[in-house]
Amino acid sequence: MSRHHDDSYVPRHGPEAKFAVETEATLPTTKWEAEKKWALEVGLPGAPSLRDKSIPTFSRGELPHFAGINTFLKAPYLEDVRKCGNYDVAVMGAPLDAGTTYRPGTRFGPQGIRRISALYGSYSFELGVDLRESITIADIGDIFTIPANIEKSFDQISRAVSHVYKSGAFPIVLGGDHSIGYPTVRGVAENLSGNLGIIHFDRHVDTQEYDLDERMHTTPWFHATDIPNVPPKNLVQIGIGGWQAPRPGVAAGRERQTTIMTVNDCVDMGVEEAANVALEVAWQDAEAVWLSFDVDCLDAAFVPGTGWPEPGGFLPREVLKMIQVIGSKPLAGIEVVECSPPYDNADITSLIATRVICDTLACLVRAGHLPKGTVG
Ligand SMILES: [Mn+2]
Numbered sequence: 179m180s181r182h183h184d185d186s187y188v189p190r191h192g193p194e195a196k197f198a199v200e201t202e203a204t205l206p207t208t209k210w211e212a213e214k215k216w217a218l219e220v221g222l223p224g225a226p227s228l229r230d231k232s233i234p235t236f237s238r239g240e241l242p243h244f245a246g247i248n249t250f251l252k253a254p255y256l257e258d259v260r261k262c263g264n265y266d267v268a269v270m271g272a273p274l275d276a277g278t279t280y281r282p283g284t285r286f287g288p289q290g291i292r293r294i295s296a297l298y299g300s301y302s303f304e305l306g307v308d309l310r311e312s313i314t315i316a317d318i319g320d321i322f323t324i325p326a327n328i329e330k331s332f333d334q335i336s337r338a339v340s341h342v343y344k345s346g347a348f349p350i351v352l353g354g355d356h357s358i359g360y361p362t363v364r365g366v367a368e369n370l371s372g373n374l375g376i377i378h379f380d381r382h383v384d385t386q387e388y389d390l391d392e393r394m395h396t397t398p399w400f401h402a403t404d405i406p407n408v409p410p411k412n413l414v415q416i417g418i419g420g421w422q423a424p425r426p427g428v429a430a431g432r433e434r435q436t437t438i439m440t441v442n443d444c445v446d447m448g449v450e451e452a453a454n455v456a457l458e459v460a461w462q463d464a465e466a467v468w469l470s471f472d473v474d475c476l477d478a479a480f481v482p483g484t485g486w487p488e489p490g491g492f493l494p495r496e497v498l499k500m501i502q503v504i505g506s507k508p509l510a511g512i513e514v515v516e517c518s519p520p521y522d523n524a525d526i527t528s529l530i531a532t533r534v535i536c537d538t539l540a541c542l543v544r545a546g547h548l549p550k551g552t553v554g
Contacts, residue, residue: 201306249317256316263345266313271320277357277395283518288352290519290528307540332361339365353515359398372465375412380472381488386427410434417475420488453503466510483522505541
């Protein structure tokens, strides 16, 4: 039997590709044109032999990707943090690995993430968003942490996050080990009259009270959920499992009734459905929701540069799909933690850390939550 089919029988695009290809035509290039003009002005016009007259002598802005100073996505570095409220998004590093109980090195996380973020353009094909055209981003540098004193570092981190949150800029925190989850949440919560929910991606529960006699990267949610307006019923933990879940933490989670979803739980119900459940739990009677993303929720194969690699985790595409659902609702801010460049291979851990941040921003833009107040 001969098989005849016309074009409509074999579509050129699936639904996602169709959306992506069509949406690109609707995105403006206004900011890109302005950036090129600015680059020529401050970087001087390029050599006469160059065909492309938009190329300056000195690299300014995005291009070429291997050149320039490594702020996050080559966003402008804002020295005067008092002005961070002039931007939609403020990126800050929390270079702290004093809470690490195995592999250190996350103090270099912000540097590693910033360095590889130079590889990223501002446009996501399948999300149909060009960040440069939609929002303004400032890199406000790093929080001054105190290497030998985790409690003083916590105080510094809370103060920094609170300052940015209060300014109206959307805070992005580049960790740092996961101990920073407690002070970041504390910094946001003090600005709220209502409750703060937490969506927590991790292989580890991080809910014990102390580890090795101190508050460490295994303890942030015990202390965060002690804050009166951060109730444990709004803490949802996604991807937990394996051989690195300390029993005291599991017991604390059971007593406090946190919501725990294993990798299999999520995959079996479908990752989109899992993300919807997470949204429901985190948002129940809450005023705002914080996203805490530990890169080790991914399978160890994808994140060699992390403090406690654990096999059996998510695939990157599963996590990114969940981010798309979670980013359909507003967020108070996001932290990406446990990225340890000294243990990384070919920057792949820093790459996924960058990707999670960029996808989150794009989804918030797409849903109208960024810039703030676009949609109610
Ligand atoms: Mn972890």
